[in-house]
Amino acid sequence: MAIEKIKLGTQGAVVSREGLGCMGMSEFYGERNDEESAATLLRALDLGVTFLDTADVYGFGDNEELVGKTIKSRRDEVFLATKFANLRDKSKPDYWGISGKPEYVKQACDASLTRLGLDHIDLYYQHRVDPDTPIEETVGAMAELVKEGKVKYLGLSEASAATIRRAHKVHPITALQTEYSIWSREVEEEILPTLRELGIGFVPYSPLGRGFLTGTITKDTELDSKDFRKVRYPRFAGDNLDKNQLIVNRLTDIAERKGIKPGQLALAWVFAKGDDIAPIPGTKRRKYLEENVAALDVKLTPEEVAEIEAAVPVHAIAGDRYNEGGMKTIEK
Known part of the structure; x- marks a missing residue:
């Protein structure tokens, strides 16, 4: 199938309507299989999913190396996004910090380019906003990377509307x-109204609710010991899981009536929210990549969108998106 290309914002970036989140290929969702992950990346390109998303902290840099090595011979097909700002230490597995200091911005970019084995990054995000560094200073340093040709476009992640406005004035x-x-x-x-006012594109991550909206995870599911979901994400634990399961059951019923999978319904709902949105569902397996791409063919009527939203009321979800430490890194 020919996957539609859309404008991401108004600065000239053009991406595939659906992207591929690469994080889980190297960490957080169980055991790695680099061979299958590489095959998934190449299959994505064959299908027209050319918007690839990674970050310097995924697998302590391993994910950038995997992506860069795999796409090297097909670089001209790819719109590649990576991120900086989250800090980790292999000797302290539970440590997470944030830096948006100008000198660090430049160091992080150079390190990412080395791991990727590329001469430029298409879209460079600040992964989390550093509360101790004015956004003007961080984005100012990012803008220097654009001038140097190391980066084409700039992005933010989990930033508030006020921060987005301040950043956008700098570059x-x-x-x-x-x-x-x-x-x-x-x-x-x-946030969405602010983005549309300013001409900024929107890239939803975890559009499948970290796999929960696919209907394949229940309280009886034995997650791998290396899977962060029951540790880092309260929605997957205890009573929250039971309550959220009821909601997913409603989505499953709607999907079955439509003759599609629950995950495809969840993705179709995201696509229905605007032509300026490019979600990046993550997977490390070709099978699920192909299922996600097939969601592009699912068209929802306004009545179906309303039915889905009635089945999942905004305030009915049990548990925060992240644990306490993770929630502190999200601007409000």
Whole structure:
């Protein structure tokens, strides 16, 4: 199938309507299989999914190396996004910090380019906003990377509307990446209208609710010991899981009536929210990549969108998106 290309913001970026989140290929969702992950990346390109998303902290840099090595011979097909700002230390597995200091911005970019084995990054995001560094200073340093030809477009992730406005005055922001799905809709109130006012594209991550909206995870599911979901994400634990399961059951019923999979319904809902939105569902397996791409063929009527939203009321989801530490890194 020919996947539609859309403008991401108004700065000139053009991406495939659906992207591919690469994080889980190297960490957080169980055991790695680099061979299958590489095959998934190449299959994505064959299908026309050319908007690839990684970050310097995924697998402590391993994910950038995997993506860069795999796409090297097909670089001209790819619109590649990566991120900086989150800090980790292999000797302290539980440590997460944030830096938006100008000198660090430049160091992080050079390190990412080395791992990727590329001469430029198409879209460079600040992964989380550093509360101790004015956004003007961080974006100012990012703008220098554009002047140097190391980066084409700039992005932010999990930033508030006020921060987006301040950043955009320093250098045009092409895209905001923030969690968005039928069970995470906080951006609809203020952030999405701000993006559309300023001509900034929107890239939802976790549009499948970290796999929960596919209907394949229940309280009886034995997640791998290396899977962060029951540790880092309260929605997957205890009573929250039981309550959220009822909601997913409603989505499954709607999907079955439509003759599609629950995950495809969840993605179709995101696509229905605007032609300026390019979600990046993540997977490390070709099978699920192909299922996600097939969601592009699912068209929802306004009545079906309303039915889905009635089945998953905004305030009915049990549990925060992240644990306490993770929630502190999200601007409100």
